[in-house]
Amino acid sequence: MFVQAGKTKESIIEAAIELFTSKGFRGTTIRDIAARAKLNPANISYYFQGKQGLLEACLVSFFEPYLSLLEEEKRKIEWEDPEICLHRAIRKVLVFQSENHLLSRLVWREITIDSQVSREIISSYLMKERYYFKTLTSAAVGEKHSILPVGMLIIQLKGMLSTPFLNSQYVSEVWGMHPKESYFIEKYYGSIIEWLQSAVNVQKSALYVARLPAPAIKTV
Structure with missing residues (x-):
């Protein structure tokens, strides 16, 4: 039964x-x-x-396992390298969305529409998502590299993770592959990690430049 x-x-x-x-x-x-x-x-x-209750069920079926992946890696930063935890979280999110590409597209589209249903159901989930990403990113990057705001990294990372599934047709035209393909996930994951490491290096470089003594100004 x-x-x-x-x-x-x-x-x-x-x-x-x-x-x-x-x-x-x-x-x-x-x-x-x-x-x-x-x-x-x-x-x-x-x-x-009814139909609205069904949409809510669809949203819940996405966010519950999605946030569980982030929460799992957030807990691990207490005893593992935070950078590894962040990288692993990124890959898990990409794989999860790839395996549920239609549902992922539906969810991210509902967020952009900003309907009453999405505001009521999604807002609490998005707060948790922001918390997990902020915790993971801050731990991986480190507070000492705060010249480039961690918040900006999170916004950019969030866009990178959701855009291929929200605009899968555009991704297919540019890269010649669909986000549901495993090869896409491996290539895209590598690109995100390269970008993230580059962004962190920019932070470190900016911090080094900021600490250099200001050049002396010659007076005539």
Whole structure:
């Protein structure tokens, strides 16, 4: 009984993700989702209390495991090299989004739309996401390299992690591969790590220059 209920809910969520992604939330009806899932429309009302409840379930199905990945690496910085933890978190996030590319696209698109649903459901998740990224990045970069704000690194890193899945068609045109491909993940992960290390080096260089004595000004 419980197994059957779980499979039914899973089928509804999978159908909703596909249709919300291709037709949009407003353009998708309960009947569309039920037809795709090959179920009676009454099942959607029973399990999710309507289309908005179903969208909320889709968002939760993304953020719960996504944040668990970040939280796991955040805990490890207490006994492991923080830089390794940050790099590992980046790769885990990319792999997770690649394996759930349609859901990732739906979630990041809903955030850009800034609908009432996204504000109510996503805001608390985004606060946790910012906390985990700030903790990981600050620990990896170090407070002593604060000339280039850690906040700016987080904003840029966040954009790099979400953009390929929000604009997968553009990525396919530029790189000739889709974000759901494992080869893309390996190449893109390497590019992010190179950028991150370069950004940290810029911080260190800027810190060194800032500490140099100011040149003497000759007076006539």
